[in-house]
Amino acid sequence: MTPATPLWEFVDITKAYPGVLANDKVCIRLMPGSIHGLLGENGCGKSTMIKTLSGVQQPDSGQILHHGKPVTISDPQAARELGVATVFQEFSIVPTLSVGENIFLGNMPRSRFGVIDWAKVHNEAARVLAEMDVDVSPEAITGSLSVGEQQLVEIAKAVAMDARMIILDEPTAALGEDEIERLHQLLRNMRERGTAILYVSHRLDEVERIVDEVTILRNGCVVRASGETNINVSEIVSAMVGEDIGEHYPKEQNATKDIVLEAAGLATNSGVKDVSFSLHRGEVLGLGGVLGSGRTEIARALFGTDELTGGQITLNGKPVRFRREIDAIRAGLALVPENRKFDGLFFNFRASGNVTAASLGGLSRFGVLNLKAEEQATHDLIRDLEISTQAEEKTVNFLSGGNQQKIVIARWLFSASDILILDEPTQGIDIGAKIAVYKLINRLTRAGKSIILISSDHDELLAMSDRIAVVQHGTIVRTVDASDLTHDDLVRASADTPQSKPKEAFA
Amino acid sequence: MKRIFDTQLIGPFAAMVIVALIVALTTERFLNPGNLSNLSLQVSIVALIAIGSTIVIFAAGIDLSSGSMVALLTMILAQMLKFVGIPLVLALPLILFMGGLLGLFIGLITAYGRIPSFITTLAALIAFRGLALTFNNGSPIFSLDPALEPIFYGKLFGVPMPFFYLVFFYVLAAFTMNFTKLGREIYAVGGNPAAAVLTGINVRKVQTTTFVIAGFMTAVGAILMSARLNSGSPNYGQTLELQAIAAAVVGGASLAGGRGNILATLMGAMTIVIVQNGLNLNAAPSSVQNIVLGLIILLAVGIDMWRAEISGLMGRMFGRTSSQQSSNVKKEA
Numbered sequence A: 001m002t003p004a005t006p007l008w009e010f011v012d013i014t015k016a017y018p019g020v021l022a023n024d025k026v027c028i029r030l031m032p033g034s035i036h037g038l039l040g041e042n043g044c045g046k047s048t049m050i051k052t053l054s055g056v057q058q059p060d061s062g063q064i065l066h067h068g069k070p071v072t073i074s075d076p077q078a079a080r081e082l083g084v085a086t087v088f089q090e091f092s093i094v095p096t097l098s099v100g101e102n103i104f105l106g107n108m109p110r111s112r113f114g115v116i117d118w119a120k121v122h123n124e125a126a127r128v129l130a131e132m133d134v135d136v137s138p139e140a141i142t143g144s145l146s147v148g149e150q151q152l153v154e155i156a157k158a159v160a161m162d163a164r165m166i167i168l169d170e171p172t173a174a175l176g177e178d179e180i181e182r183l184h185q186l187l188r189n190m191r192e193r194g195t196a197i198l199y200v201s202h203r204l205d206e207v208e209r210i211v212d213e214v215t216i217l218r219n220g221c222v223v224r225a226s227g228e229t230n231i232n233v234s235e236i237v238s239a240m241v242g243e244d245i246g247e248h249y250p251k252e253q254n255a256t257k258d259i260v261l262e263a264a265g266l267a268t269n270s271g272v273k274d275v276s277f278s279l280h281r282g283e284v285l286g287l288g289g290v291l292g293s294g295r296t297e298i299a300r301a302l303f304g305t306d307e308l309t310g311g312q313i314t315l316n317g318k319p320v321r322f323r324r325e326i327d328a329i330r331a332g333l334a335l336v337p338e339n340r341k342f343d344g345l346f347f348n349f350r351a352s353g354n355v356t357a358a359s360l361g362g363l364s365r366f367g368v369l370n371l372k373a374e375e376q377a378t379h380d381l382i383r384d385l386e387i388s389t390q391a392e393e394k395t396v397n398f399l400s401g402g403n404q405q406k407i408v409i410a411r412w413l414f415s416a417s418d419i420l421i422l423d424e425p426t427q428g429i430d431i432g433a434k435i436a437v438y439k440l441i442n443r444l445t446r447a448g449k450s451i452i453l454i455s456s457d458h459d460e461l462l463a464m465s466d467r468i469a470v471v472q473h474g475t476i477v478r479t480v481d482a483s484d485l486t487h488d489d490l491v492r493a494s495a496d497t498p499q500s501k502p503k504e505a506f507a
Numbered sequence B: 001m002k003r004i005f006d007t008q009l010i011g012p013f014a015a016m017v018i019v020a021l022i023v024a025l026t027t028e029r030f031l032n033p034g035n036l037s038n039l040s041l042q043v044s045i046v047a048l049i050a051i052g053s054t055i056v057i058f059a060a061g062i063d064l065s066s067g068s069m070v071a072l073l074t075m076i077l078a079q080m081l082k083f084v085g086i087p088l089v090l091a092l093p094l095i096l097f098m099g100g101l102l103g104l105f106i107g108l109i110t111a112y113g114r115i116p117s118f119i120t121t122l123a124a125l126i127a128f129r130g131l132a133l134t135f136n137n138g139s140p141i142f143s144l145d146p147a148l149e150p151i152f153y154g155k156l157f158g159v160p161m162p163f164f165y166l167v168f169f170y171v172l173a174a175f176t177m178n179f180t181k182l183g184r185e186i187y188a189v190g191g192n193p194a195a196a197v198l199t200g201i202n203v204r205k206v207q208t209t210t211f212v213i214a215g216f217m218t219a220v221g222a223i224l225m226s227a228r229l230n231s232g233s234p235n236y237g238q239t240l241e242l243q244a245i246a247a248a249v250v251g252g253a254s255l256a257g258g259r260g261n262i263l264a265t266l267m268g269a270m271t272i273v274i275v276q277n278g279l280n281l282n283a284a285p286s287s288v289q290n291i292v293l294g295l296i297i298l299l300a301v302g303i304d305m306w307r308a309e310i311s312g313l314m315g316r317m318f319g320r321t322s323s324q325q326s327s328n329v330k331k332e333a
């Protein structure tokens, strides 16, 4: 095969869902040995395209050419046989199975008598994980890993197939900088070997670093075609959004001197130890650190999810003890969890039910809900946060990831919380939505609310925080003004000791 | 208002109408006023119990205990009226209270003991039947109280009393599910328990409450059963729990929890009873009735599961798509 012929060509792919034309005559050409970025706002149809390419669904019309010959990809198994491996946006790992089992799910190596060859499962899984530079045991139960590690297992599944084309739908949304760099190295190695890579991400900085060509979608249509090699972030953004978006990080300074929350020597059995910090009214306190450094665990300790084994939380000068989440919520805390799919959304509700779920008490009199107020408030929030208006009529499982995330945040905007813990609030949402979230943060701090921001996007953390607490191994090693820190400082500060330490017992 | 009578009702309603049409066309006596009022009597007990079963299902649980609980409560009622001498006006509220209490036990063990409701209510299904047999040496008790029968057979303005109970309880249940905090919390717990915890909903309390409601509604059914036959028997209510669950499922409630409309359960119960009635009028043996009931359940769930495919197929057949981009889509078609 000469490198000039595309490995795959997708011509005029059209796919409609009830009421939405998700892909409208989309054409993409994938060359061997090239990383192709598929970009666009939330809901523009990226995942729809990927589901078609990987046989999960059939296009309404269009043509698929493999080595120039028309083929149909009738189901995921057919895609696999054609050498296509896909990492979907939605997790498809089974949490109760081991890492090795997940990596080979549906494709288990067997010995001569048809029984599963466990030695091979574990050896092969270990080899793939080593190639990816991931420090996770093949025997570990996948559900016990952090979200980021689970994402890496998800990617390992695709890598293990040794495919000629690999599709990644937002593989880095749950990853820290360190893991992203390792993933990029892996992709570069695959590109060397002539693999075609289709890559979706909302982190434009990494797109700029790794992608060779781009296709940009807007409202289901291609607005920038394949083959563009000169990639410039601001051009991409204006092509995606269709207009100039202005300041990327519109940070306002709203921090005051009053202390609203103080943590002293917090410890839990989940690995938090000796965590002390104070949070001011109107402040954004950023928690920086690598994946698995214990930031999510600190959030859980504050919110009453994990029991404190030591230390004291003081709220507005009064010592408090949260035995359960509901105690924390009553005291005015809110947690926007890292994993919106499992911990955040009610997929059986429309936007309204999701928005008001944490405020049903305030919304009802004698147990009867004020549905008019609910619809009105939801309507306003949908307008303010620029959420797809479909959310008013449809249950949220039909929405794109970015719209779902905005709805989870809207829930805590609607509730009367004073302190919001935002765990990776912009994970997987488009640039426009990210800016909407930043503006929301401003709106909250302006109103005197305080925010603890957890983010693996260092630029975002630096730009949106007033102060940054650097977390390592479950403890805060230092707290500094965000303005005194550069991107490189933060990377170094959070990673200056190897994070694999606590896991060595595992392997 | 719009939300209670939403699209979820169209399917179950259509199913009910179609079934009624078929039975009416194939069976002469079906539309006799006598048969129709008999029908509302027949559906009442299942449909009332199904309110509780459905609400438990909304919260992602299952209640297998109701049939046996009916037997147990009819025996307790009979015992109280016939042998203890408790007056009817006192015995009836006591039975309702006991139903709620039994539900509370099941709910507490399920929610706080973290045992799946399939197991706790299966245990209750077996144990309650056994408990019912401990009264009166396991023999039925007859001729309880002449004032009992009018509760079931009585008429108001010429309409059988059970009709009023159905209206009352279904309106109350629809109100609760659609307009109250409790109803919303039940759907939330069924939809995503992990998210419910993080939004401050007391998941265990909500789960327990659904079983209290189920126990109470089962007691209502038990009273009607006793009134209908003026007796109590340890053999009453066999497979009633399955018919109640079937009514919920035919009405479109998702066994995974979080989805469904309580009024659709009434239609589900009617559909089932109309089919049974049609087969009865045509003197079909009970074996055939059970086979048909099984097929209805399969069909109802199947239609629900394949809804997307079916509507897609219809869309393609009739070139119809809803809303804004329809012109674009048509071009493609």
Ligand SMILES: Nc1ncnc2c1ncn2[C@@H]1O[C@H](COP(=O)(O)OP(=O)(O)OP(=O)(O)O)[C@@H](O)[C@H]1O
Pocket (backbone or CB within 6 Å): A017, A018, A020, A022, A040, A041, A042, A043, A044, A045, A046, A047, A048, A049, A089, A398, A399, A400, A401, A402, A403, A428, A430
């Ligand atoms: N199963 C479905 N049924 C109906 N509509 C759907 C379905 N899946 C997606 N959609 C709609 O199709 C459009 C495209 O969605 P898609 O998931 O492809 O977006 P995306 O570009 O991947 O967005 P994101 O960046 O948020 O992941 C959206 O309007 C979405 O609401």
Ligand SMILES: [Mg+2]
Pocket (backbone or CB within 6 Å): A046, A047, A048, A089, A169, A400, A401
């Ligand atoms: Mg997507």
